[in-house]
Amino acid sequence: MAFGGLALALALLVVSVNLLQVASSDGDHARCEGVVKGWAASVAGSEGKDGDKLSLRDLLFFLHIPRTGGRTYFHCFLKKLYTNAEECPRSYDKLRFDPSHPDCKLVVSHDDYSFMSKLPSERTSVVTILRNPVDRVFSTYEFSVEVAARFLVHPNLTSAKLMTSRVLTKSRAVSTLDIWPWKYLVPWMREDLFARRDARGIDKVRSSHRVNAYDVEDMVMPLHQYINDPVAHEIIHNGATFQITGLTNNSYLSGAHEVRHCVRKHPDLGHFVLQVAKSRLDRMLYVGLTEEHEESARLFAHMVGAQVLSQSGALNLDIKDNQPTGNDSHSSTLDPEDEETNEHLNSTHGSQNNRALNAADTVKDDHGKGNLTVGKLMEAYEGCISKLRKSQSNRRKISLRKVEGANFSKEARWQVPEAVLEQIISLNSLDMELYEHAKKIFTQEHLMLKIQQSTVIQHKQLTDQKGWIEMVCSSWSCSPWKVVLFGLGVTITIALIILALTTRRRTFKLKV
């Protein structure tokens, strides 16, 4: 009897605990729904329909989503359009950024949209670039490994950390390690690389079993492990959506972490966040696509570059020479963006690569915007980008030599199992949808530019015609009736000639 009673009590306990859990998870969902909806409402309230989104305002904020190729825009466009003085100091560096700088007109940052709270938001235009989320995750992984691998020149992790902090404090340079998200992703990968090296012995470099470049377990944390780590959940997945909504792990908004955690825990709340992200994209001055590299650059030059030039009083819109130059000759290069910021670290990193980078910059460093046109801008961009890519791919090759077998490439990506790709897609469902939306915006931008250009051409033809009439008239004193008579005369002559020709043909036919 006593035994039965105990069993019953236990069963009741189990049931009640389960009920409690269900109730608390229900309660959590309700609480989270309140949190997320409250946030979405406050965003909608603070962002009214604000005027003409297509005109460039006083300040340009380049919301640089990591691994979208934004660095080439920064180096090869923005640096040509803005002088160093116009660039807000330490653009990439949150800690030392000072937006109160009076003349600055350009901010380029990995900070998320909440950074707008530090800027005069009604006078700020925002631009960004989106990328296929699967490629972005691959690229994030590759870059984490690449940067972390550079530290393998040190005998152990302690010494690597020590040397780096010494160099950094001495040079006061901005390093990848100062910048979100790399300040979390690189040390995490670095620690893992050293641990794996210690485990296999420092002398043994040959990878024993190798499935594909993304699964070299004895050298590097494999991709499938990387994407499932809590750090990746916190920072990488749906990163574009969180960055555009200002909800990243790096947000200035105090409630951001709660909203993000709620959305991660209850995926059905994601659409509230997605809605905010889409409407933000809609209101941006420009949205580019990493995959449409050439067309994006052309649009950027026309939609943003032309306005910067005209604001600085040097517009000379060049409408002819901006046709796409066939296939992207650089598309064989591994990645459009292989480095994040200028690293001035001497000890562990190839300084010749930095020199190569600087050489790529000299073309534009005179900042003689005086005669710069959109056409010239595109030309300079093409030259700049190919140099930049060359130096970046060299740098990557050198870094990855230290983790044998992990030679990443587009071809190697094909060998990654389908299941891993599917997992990346499902972990990034918000970003997948946002990317589709960005593609639509891109098509609209493209159309708009076409219309704008065709009206410019029509206008030009019209003025050309007017010019011709004026020229004739100036040498032949024109009065309206003379012009009409002249026109009538020409018409009659043409009619007579046609008549003559057709009658001749008819007579030929009759003869035959």
Ligand SMILES: *[C@@H]1O[C@H](CO)[C@@H](O)[C@H](O)[C@H]1NC(C)=O
């Ligand atoms: C790390 O390497 C440095 C330099 O070779 C050495 O002095 C130090 O003892 C090493 N530390 C550990 C924990 O092995």
Ligand SMILES: *[C@@H]1O[C@H](CO)[C@@H](O)[C@H](O)[C@H]1NC(C)=O
């Ligand atoms: C980097 O190297 C250059 C010369 O190669 C040297 O002048 C400079 O002091 C070094 N910087 C640091 C931070 O060590």
Ligand SMILES: *[C@@H]1O[C@H](CO)[C@@H](O)[C@H](O)[C@H]1NC(C)=O
């Ligand atoms: C951001 O994420 C990293 C990595 O997971 C973590 O170490 C850090 O504490 C997080 N920061 C905030 C403010 O949550």
Ligand SMILES: *[C@@H]1O[C@H](CO)[C@@H](O)[C@H](O)[C@H]1NC(C)=O
């Ligand atoms: C562009 O690339 C595609 C596929 O790689 C190729 O079929 C096509 O001939 C190329 N066009 C030009 C103009 O090079």
Ligand SMILES: *[C@@H]1O[C@H](CO)[C@@H](O)[C@H](O)[C@H]1NC(C)=O
């Ligand atoms: C612009 O071009 C004109 C003639 O083409 C030249 O005289 C002038 O110096 C140029 N200005 C700048 C800033 O390069």
Ligand SMILES: *[C@@H]1O[C@H](CO)[C@@H](O)[C@H](O)[C@H]1NC(C)=O
């Ligand atoms: C990758 O690296 C391994 C050795 O590290 C080499 O044998 C292989 O040829 C490389 N593959 C490619 C595609 O470069």
